[in-house]
Amino acid sequence: xxxxxxxxxxxxxxxxxxxxxxxxxxxxxxxxxxxxxxxxxxxxxxxxxxxxxxxxxxxxxxxxxxxxxxxxxxxxxxxxxxxxxxxxxxxxxxxxxxxxxxxxxxxxxxxxxxxxxxxxxxxxxxxxxxxxxxxxxxxxxxxxxxxxxxxxxxxxxxxxxxxxxxxxxxxxxxxxxxxxxxxxxxxxxxxxxxxxxxxxxxxxxxxxxxxxxxxxxxxxxxxxxxxxxxxxxxxxxxxxxxxxxxxxxxxxxxxxxxxxxxxxxxx
Numbered sequence: 001x002x003x004x005x006x007x008x009x010x011x012x013x014x015x016x017x018x019x020x021x022x023x024x025x026x027x028x029x030x031x032x033x034x035x036x037x038x039x040x041x042x043x044x045x046x047x048x049x050x051x052x053x054x055x056x057x058x059x060x061x062x063x064x065x066x067x068x069x070x071x072x073x074x075x076x077x078x079x080x081x082x083x084x085x086x087x088x089x090x091x092x093x094x095x096x097x098x099x100x101x102x103x104x105x106x107x108x109x110x111x112x113x114x115x116x117x118x119x120x121x122x123x124x125x126x127x128x129x130x131x132x133x134x135x136x137x138x139x140x141x142x143x144x145x146x147x148x149x150x151x152x153x154x155x156x157x158x159x160x161x162x163x164x165x166x167x168x169x170x171x172x173x174x175x176x177x178x179x180x181x182x183x184x185x186x187x188x189x190x191x192x193x194x195x196x197x198x199x200x201x202x203x204x205x206x207x208x209x210x211x212x213x214x215x216x217x218x219x220x221x222x223x224x225x226x227x228x229x230x231x232x233x234x235x236x237x238x239x240x241x242x243x244x245x246x247x248x249x250x251x252x253x254x255x256x257x258x259x260x261x262x263x264x265x266x267x
Contacts, residue, residue, distance in 0.1 A: 049257040054266040062199040064181035073267040080238035088234040103201040108132045115193045116231030117152045126152040130231040137223030139212030143253040153196040155180045175203035218263040223256040
């Protein structure tokens, strides 16, 4: 939010040649004050969230069961926030992230009393289902160049690349691996469900055209946000880092959090 202030200068108070230099100085001072006041003080000094991504010690097999011991040691991202909340149950989400030389791994655990999904075709409207989303900006010098992975609870994905790329990119994500599981019944609103899980492996090859270092090195920093959409009942929008917009909008790389890649093993 940019706050605008109006300052009235009574020029009748500034007269004569002796006052001219004072007038110039005073005007410059006023302009400086106005410039400072133009900043959003509510945002000043606030840093977006940061997560340290540690390396795996064993092979991760994305099957939706998160049976690997590494997952139990990975730091949790929780809780998600609901920047556009109006009413209903705030179904929470937790996420863990790991990496190795080939993949960036995500584990989503999504609480959900009413699981629903109707999109089975790739690159269809998965965000209308119970869906988890990953937005990645691997080159902080070009934050508008980002990829978004939108994956519903069935494992159906939609993949988008920002228009910043000069050349069109293939939307068939070679090497993307998705495992899923759920506790409950999908598209049966007569019962109460528990949760659904997505285990995702994204190859670093997907980011080779972004101009940054891929695969990353120790202490490299990427922009990232994690989002979730609701399904048929109790549709909600939640995020790791809130988009500072009046209406739901996940495409806000300036509001992304940051991940720092660490060579430290997770256990």
